[in-house]
Amino acid sequence: MVKKVLKFGGTSVGTIERIQHVANIIKKELSTRNKVIAVVSAMAGKTNELIKFSNEISNEFDKREFDVLLSSGEQVTCALLSGALINLGVKAKSWLNWQIPILTEGENANARIINMHVEKINKYLDTDGVAILPGFQGVSRTGDITTIGRGGSDATAVAVAKIFNTESCEIYTDVDGVYSTDPNKIPVAKKIEKISYDEMLELSSLGAKVMQPSAVQTAMMYEIPLEVKSTFTERKGTKIFSQENIDYTKSVTGVAYSKDDAKVTIIGVEDKPGIAANIFEPLSKAQVNVDMVIQNISSDQKTTDITFTVKRNDINKTKQILKKISNINYEEIIHNEKVAKVSIVGAGMVSTPGITYRMFRALSNEDINILAISTSEIKLSVIIEEDDTLKAIKKLHTIFDLD
Numbered sequence: 457m458v459k460k461v462l463k464f465g466g467t468s469v470g471t472i473e474r475i476q477h478v479a480n481i482i483k484k485e486l487s488t489r490n491k492v493i494a495v496v497s498a499m500a501g502k503t504n505e506l507i508k509f510s511n512e513i514s515n516e517f518d519k520r521e522f523d524v525l526l527s528s529g530e531q532v533t534c535a536l537l538s539g540a541l542i543n544l545g546v547k548a549k550s551w552l553n554w555q556i557p558i559l560t561e562g563e564n565a566n567a568r569i570i571n572m573h574v575e576k577i578n579k580y581l582d583t584d585g586v587a588i589l590p591g592f593q594g595v596s597r598t599g600d601i602t603t604i605g606r607g608g609s610d611a612t613a614v615a616v617a618k619i620f621n622t623e624s625c626e627i628y629t630d631v632d633g634v635y636s637t638d639p640n641k642i643p644v645a646k647k648i649e650k651i652s653y654d655e656m657l658e659l660s661s662l663g664a665k666v667m668q669p670s671a672v673q674t675a676m677m678y679e680i681p682l683e684v685k686s687t688f689t690e691r692k693g694t695k696i697f698s699q700e701n702i703d704y705t706k707s708v709t710g711v712a713y714s715k716d717d718a719k720v721t722i723i724g725v726e727d728k729p730g731i732a733a734n735i736f737e738p739l740s741k742a743q744v745n746v747d748m749v750i751q752n753i754s755s756d757q758k759t760t761d762i763t764f765t766v767k768r769n770d771i772n773k774t775k776q777i778l779k780k781i782s783n784i785n786y787e788e789i790i791h792n793e794k795v796a797k798v799s800i801v802g803a804g805m806v807s808t809p810g811i812t813y814r815m816f817r818a819l820s821n822e823d824i825n826i827l828a829i830s831t832s833e834i835k836l837s838v839i840i841e842e843d844d845t846l847k848a849i850k851k852l853h854t855i856f857d858l859d
Contacts, residue, residue, distance in 0.1 A: 457489050457490065457491060458490045458491070458622075458623045458624075459490070459491040459493070459581065459620065459621070459622040459623060460485065460490050460491070460492055460493070460622055460623060460624055460625075460626065461493050461494075461495060461613050461614075461616050461617045461620070461622050461624070461625040461626070462481070462482065462485065462492055462493070462494050462495070462626050462628060463494075463495040463496075463497075463591065463609060463610065463612075463613035463625065463626065463627050463628060464478050464494065464495070464496050464497065464537075464628045464687065465497045465609065465627070465628065465629045465630070465687075466497040466498055466499060466500040466501070466502070466503070467500045467629065467630040467687075468497075468628050468629060468630065468687035469496055469497065469499055469500075469533050469536075469537065470499050470500035470501070471499070472536070474687070475533070475536050475537050475540050476540050477687065477688075478494075478537060478540075478628070478687060479537060479540035479541045479543075479544055479546070480544070481628070481687065482494060482541060482546070482586055483541065483544050483546050486546065486584075486586070491581045491584075492581075492586050492587075493577065493581070493586075493587045493589060493616055493620060493622070494537065494586060494587070494588050494589070495589050495590075495591045495609060495612050495613040495616055496530060496533040496534055496537055496588065496589070496590065496591060496609070497529075497530060497533065497591050497592065497609040498529025498530050498532070498533055498592070499529065499532065499533055502529040502532070503526060503529050503606075506525050506526055506528065506529060507526070509525070510522055510525055519563075519564040519565060520564055520600055522564065522565065523564045523565060523593070523600070523601050523602050523603045524601050526592075526593075526603050527553065527590070527592070527593040527601050527603060530590035530591055530592055530593060530609070531550075531552055531590055533590070534550035534551070534552070534588045534589070534590050535550050537550070537588050538550040538586075538588045541586055541588075546586060547583065547584060547585040547586065548585060548586040548587075548588060549580060549585055549586075549587060549588065550588040550589075551576075551577070551587060551588065551589055551590075552590060553590055553593045553594050553595050553601065554595045554599070554601070555576075556572055556573055556576065556577065556589070557572070557573060557594070557595045558572050558589075558593070558594035558595060558612070559571045559572065559573075559594060559595065559596075559597070560594035560595065560596055560602045560604065561596065561597070562602070564600075564602055564603070565602075565603055565605065566604070566605050567594060567596070567602035567603065567604050568604060568611075568670075569594055569604065569611065569612065569615040571619065572615070572616070572619045572620075574619060574620055577589075577620070578620070589612070589616065590612075591608060591609025591610070591611075591612040591613060592604060592605075592608040592609045592612060593608070593612075605668075605670075607667075607668035607671075608668065610627060610667050610668040610670075610671035611668055611670050611671040611674065613625055613627065613671065614671045614672075614674045614675045614680060614682070615674060617675075617680045618674065618678045618680060622680075623681075624680070624681045624682070624683065625675065625680055625681070625682050625683075626682075626683045626685060626693075627666075627667060627682060627683065627684045627685070628685060628686070628687040629666065629684060629685075629686065629687065630686065630687065630688065631666065631684075631686060632647065632685060632686035632689050632691045632692075632693055633647040633648065633649075633684050633685065633686075633691075633692075633693040633694035634647070634648045634651055634656065634659070634664070634666050634667075634684055634694040634696075634710075635647055635648065635710070636648060636709070636710045636711065636853065636858040637710060637711040637712070637713075637849055637853050637858070638664075638713070638849075641846060641849065641850075642849060642850055642853055644853070644859045645853070645858070646858065646859075647694065648694050648709060648710065649692070649694060649695065650694070650695050650696075650697070650701070650702050651694060651695075651696055651702070651709060651710075652696070652697070652698065652699035652702055652803055653672060653675060653676030653696060653697065653698065653699070654676070654699060654803060654834055655699075655709050655710070655801050655802065655803055655834060656672045656682075656696050657669055657672045657673055657676065658712075658799070658801045658832070658834060658835045659709075659710050659712050659801050660672055662712040662713075662714060662797065662799040662801065662835065662837060663712040663713050663714030663715075663716070663797065663799070664710070664712045666684055667682075667684065672696070675696065679697075679698060681695065681696070681697050682695070682696040682697070683695050683696070684696070699803055702803070704802075704803055704804040705804075706802065706804055706856070706857060706858070707802050707804040707805050707807075707808035707811060707856065708800045708801070708802040708804065708805065708811070708852075708856035708857075708858065709801055709802040709803065709804070710800075710801050710802070710858070711798070711799070711800055711801075711849050711852045711853050711856070711858065712798075712799045712801060713796055713797065713798045713799070713845055713848075713849050714796065714797045715768075715796045715797075715842060715845065716767055716768050716769075716797075717747065717765045717766070717767060717768060717795055717796070717797050717839065718765065718766055718767070718768045718770075718771040718774075718791055718792065718793040718795065719763060719764075719765050719791060719792045719795050719827060719828065719839060720763065720764055720765070720766060720771070720774060720775075720778075720789065720790075720791045721761055721762070721763040721789070721790050721791070722735065722761065722762045722763075722778065722786050722789050723761050723786060723787045723788050723789070723790065724759045724761070724785075724786050724787030724788070725759060725760050725761070725762055725784060725785070725786045726758070726759060726760075726784070726785055726786075727753060727757065727758055727759055727760040731760075731762075731784055732749075732751070732762065734781060734783050734784050735762065735778070735781065735784060736764075738777050738780070738781060739766075739774060739777055739778075742773060742777055744766055744767075744770045744773060744774055744777070745766065745767060745770070746764050746765070746766055747764070747765045747766070747797075747830065748763075748764060748765045748828040748829065748830040748837070748839060749762070749763070749764045750762070750763040750764070750828050750829075751763075759787075763827075763828060765795075765797070765828060765839060768793055771791060771793060774791075775789065775791065792827075794841065794842045794843070795827060795839050795840065795841060795842055796839070796840055796841070796842045796844070796845040796848075797837055797838070797839055798837070798838055798840060798845065798848045798849055798852070799835055799836065799837040799838075800815060800835065800836050800852055800856060801834060801835045802834060802835075802856075803834050805833070805834055805835075805836070806833050806834060811836065812831070812836060814855060814856070815836055815838075815852065815855075818851050818852060818855045819838070819840070819848060819851070819852075821851075822844070822847050822848065822851050824840050824841075824844045824847065824848055825840065825841065825844075826838045826839070826840060827839040827840060827841070
């Protein structure tokens with residue numbers, strides 16, 4: 457008898473009919489004598505609807521009450537799925553975050569799970585019951601409901617798998633696995649049968665929306681096998697595990713893109729020690745995540761231009777912070793929000809020379825200008841003009857033999 461976590465995303469539980477379909481998937485899993493903990497998201501569109509409601513009251517809605525509001529979406533799904541299972545003759549029970557409890561720490565809307573009390577759930581599983589848990593949320597040490605960020609149901613599922621020591625964690629979604637790039641943009645994209653934690657973490661961080669990065673990171677840390685599969689087909693999904701279990705035949709595994717970034721350039725900054733620290737320290741304190749950084753020295757070697765990227769929704773905050781810095785002198789600050797980040801990812805890149813040249817030459821042949829560059833052992837990212845995104849991912853997908 458195997459204990460498993462099955463996580464169902466918002467599209468998987470988006471309607472009553474889909475919830476009933478999910479109930480049948482769980483019932484089939486029980487027929488193999490497995491113990492099942494199901495983690496669910498809010499029904500598709502419900503979280504956005506709740507955010508809209510809060511904005512209609514105030515654009516600065518109280519953070520504590522915001523978490524209470526958003527957590528209600530998963531609670532609805534829990535009850536509906538449990539009811540659907542009971543209607544099929546399956547023993548099932550929904551549990552709210554405070555009933556378990558799912559303990560969290562950190563600020564509202566960005567908390568993290570630190571522990572769960574397992575005794576009640578394990579006793580219930582021993583009676584052949586299905587435990588239905590809400591994703592995306594928990595309860596603080598002070599008893600306040602907290603949420604763990606958009607996409608947090610993935611993180612909940614992996615945390616449940618770790619804390620309950622389950623054999624695996626299956627992520628059910630509306631696609632049948634992880635693809636070499638977005639199949640909605642590039643129809644020839646191919647499903648990846650096996651992918652390492654490192655590659656999946658890079659792809660999810662760089663724009664692939666199949667899994668939340670923190671969930672992959674936790675799975676990698678505790679070596680929890682993951683599988684991404686479709687709720688709506690019985691085809692095999694993509695298995696995610698340690699790199700040593702994969703034989704690489706290609707240097708590049710996938711191409712990712714993101715349109716969430718903005719480019720900021722501070723022109724004419726005095727070139728002396730400590731200037732970069734003076735710029736990035738207040739941004740760090742304000743929780744602004746800085747990604748790529750480029751510094752160009754002017755011909756007189758007295759001033760420099762510093763270019764960096766931030767998330768697009770942080771651009772106004774970034775400009776306000778930079779204007780308040782009193783211990784640096786500069787000529788002007790310019791920004792560009794119409795940019796995109798395009799990345800290639802692959803564990804095989806480590807042992808393959810010429811990857812950087814091939815990527816840059818391919819983009820050059822398409823008249824695509826590179827605005828910034830970032831590299832690691834298994835990824836190479838560039839910032840380009842947003843209008844060139846589709847052309848770039850199509851070309852890179854082809855030249856690295858992913859078509």
